[in-house]
Amino acid sequence: MKLGVFMSDFRGGSDVLDRLSAEKLGIILVGNGIYHATTKENGKSSPLLNKSANFYVLSEDLESRGFSPADVDSRVKPVTYSDVVDLIFNDYEKIIWI
Amino acid sequence: MGKLTIGCFSSLVGSLSLDFGVKLAEAAVKKGHEVDFWVSSNATMLSKKGQKAFKDYSHLAKTLTELFATGKFKAVACEACAEARGYHKDDTMEGWGRRSMDWYLASAFSADRVLLIGGD
Amino acid sequence: MAITKLAFIVRSLPYKTEASRLALTHAIASQTVEIYLEDGDNVEPVLCFIGDGVLNCLKSQQAGKYYGITSLEQHVKNSLLLDLKVMICKEDVDRFGIKEDHLVMDAEDIGGDTKAQLVPYSEIQKVMEEVNHLQFF
Numbered sequence: 001m002k003l004g005v006f007m008s009d010f011r012g013g014s015d016v017l018d019r020l021s022a023e024k025l026g027i028i029l030v031g032n033g034i035y036h037a038t039t040k041e042n043g044k045s046s047p048l049l050n051k052s053a054n055f056y057v058l059s060e061d062l063e064s065r066g067f068s069p070a071d072v073d074s075r076v077k078p079v080t081y082s083d084v085v086d087l088i089f090n091d092y093e094k095i096i097w098i
Numbered sequence: 099m100g101k102l103t104i105g106c107f108s109s110l111v112g113s114l115s116l117d118f119g120v121k122l123a124e125a126a127v128k129k130g131h132e133v134d135f136w137v138s139s140n141a142t143m144l145s146k147k148g149q150k151a152f153k154d155y156s157h158l159a160k161t162l163t164e165l166f167a168t169g170k171f172k173a174v175a176c177e178a179c180a181e182a183r184g185y186h187k188d189d190t191m192e193g194w195g196r197r198s199m200d201w202y203l204a205s206a207f208s209a210d211r212v213l214l215i216g217g218d
Numbered sequence: 219m220a221i222t223k224l225a226f227i228v229r230s231l232p233y234k235t236e237a238s239r240l241a242l243t244h245a246i247a248s249q250t251v252e253i254y255l256e257d258g259d260n261v262e263p264v265l266c267f268i269g270d271g272v273l274n275c276l277k278s279q280q281a282g283k284y285y286g287i288t289s290l291e292q293h294v295k296n297s298l299l300l301d302l303k304v305m306i307c308k309e310d311v312d313r314f315g316i317k318e319d320h321l322v323m324d325a326e327d328i329g330g331d332t333k334a335q336l337v338p339y340s341e342i343q344k345v346m347e348e349v350n351h352l353q354f355f
Contacts, residue, residue: 001347006213008115015269016229016354019339020346030118060121081125088211089100089131094352097115097215098229105353107240138244139236199247203261204254206351207222214353216230216237 002026004092007033007048013098014048025053026092028084029076030061037076038067049075058084100210101132105202107139107217111155115215116141120158120165122213127170134209136202138176139217142183145175147191159191166193174201219258223349224248226263227342228271230355232290233281238274241265241355242293249300264349265297266342268307271355272314275306275321275334294322299330305345308336 003022007013008031017027027048029037036046037057049055055076059069062078069078079087088095104123108115116137123133137144144158151157165171174195180186187196195201206212226245230237245263252260267275279289297304306321323334335341346352 003352006215008118019268019343021343031114061118081121082129084122085102085126085129085131088102088126088213094346094349095211095213096227096352096354097213098354105244107236139240198250199244200249200251200254202244203224203248203251203263206224207220207251207255207259207261209351212224212351212353214355216355217235217240 002091002093004028004087004095006030006095006097007036008097009033010035010039016098017048017051024092025051026087027051027053027055028079028087029055029057034058034062034065034067037073038062038071045073049073056083056087099130099132101134101208102126103134103136103202103205103209103212104215105136105138105212106141106215107137108215109140109218110143110149110158113218114156115218116144117156117158119215120144120161123171124161124165127165127168130170132170133165133172134205135171135173136176136205137173138179138199138202141217142175142180142185145173145180145191145194145196146185146189148189162191162193221260221262222351223262223264225345225349225352226265227346227352227354228265228267228274229269231270232274232279233285237355238271238290239293241353242290242297245302246293246297246300248302264303264305264345266305266307266345268339268342269310272306272310272316276316277320277322291322294334295325295328295330298322298325298332298334299328301332304334305337305342306334307339307342309339311336
């Protein structure tokens with residue numbers, strides 16, 4: 001399955017993601033999920049980014065929280081709402097929110 | 099063009115997940131897609147008329163009015179969820195429907211994509 | 219004539235939020251969805267409990283007595299009474315040390331024949347792949 005996951009949380013939801021498998025996985029960081037793309041704890045990036053997936057971060061939620069695209073981990077691509085719509089319809093068959 | 103069904107349970111005030119749903123709907127409609135928007139639980143308050151804009155709270159009513167005008171956006175609130183919160187049919191914003199949960203499932207039946215945004 | 223399969227994946231604990239209750243009530247609403255659809259069309263819900271969500275399936279919940287509301291146990295029973303497919307993740311049940319006889323596995327006391335299935339996560343993953351749409355609660 002081609003699965004798009006909206007990750008809206010920084011502390012929760014990783015347990016779900018750890019077990020999910022998909023032939024194509026996209027993780028779209030939104031809301032407080034954006035901290036996975038920007039924040040290091042004890043010098044380490046979020047373990048979420050080690051998952052085999054395409055990563056995106058919603059620019060609007062990024063900037064709302066004081067970050068810019070320059071702060072984003074190189075594995076994560078900043079996207080707009082318009083881009084998200086295209087991801088939903090063109091790249092992933094099923095989409096979930098966690 | 100496709101059809102996106104969005105279900106949302108999050109609060110109008112106190113969570114920005116509902117904002118996400120509305121903004122996503124707006125972006126999808128702008129691209130020519132159809133959107134069905136279902137609100138239940140605390141999200142039903144999004145369909146209440148008379149919402150005032152304050153700087154500390156999300157104000158989505160204007161966006162919704164614009165979305166209804168496109169003809170590509172349908173929004174329906176869970177009737178039981180609204181009534182349980184003391185909010186009745188005559189308090190509903192123009193454009194909104196009120197139905198039972200089977201409406202959401204029927205919308206999902208014919209949707210190309212379904213996104214359920216759970217409660218906070 | 220078409221069937222759209224919808225998975226309702228419950229991962230939330232009961233009562234603090236409405237999430238798991240909404241999964242069950244929305245899934246149960248499939249019983250009346252035909253009024254909106256063409257003849258022969260229908261939706262087929264599957265309820266799966268994973269992670270903390272398996273704790274919704276515990277027996278002896280007394281939410282009616284203390285909160286004055288329908289328990290999640292009762293909603294699981296109602297789902298079985300209506301012949302909805304209910305799957306509970308075995309690894310998570312084992313992780314919590316829950317015995318099968320402490321879970322709502324049937325609705326015999328209210329006249330239901332359908333039983334819940336205690337299955338490995340891999341079976342739930344298969345369901346996720348088979349359905350048309352996935353929803354996490």
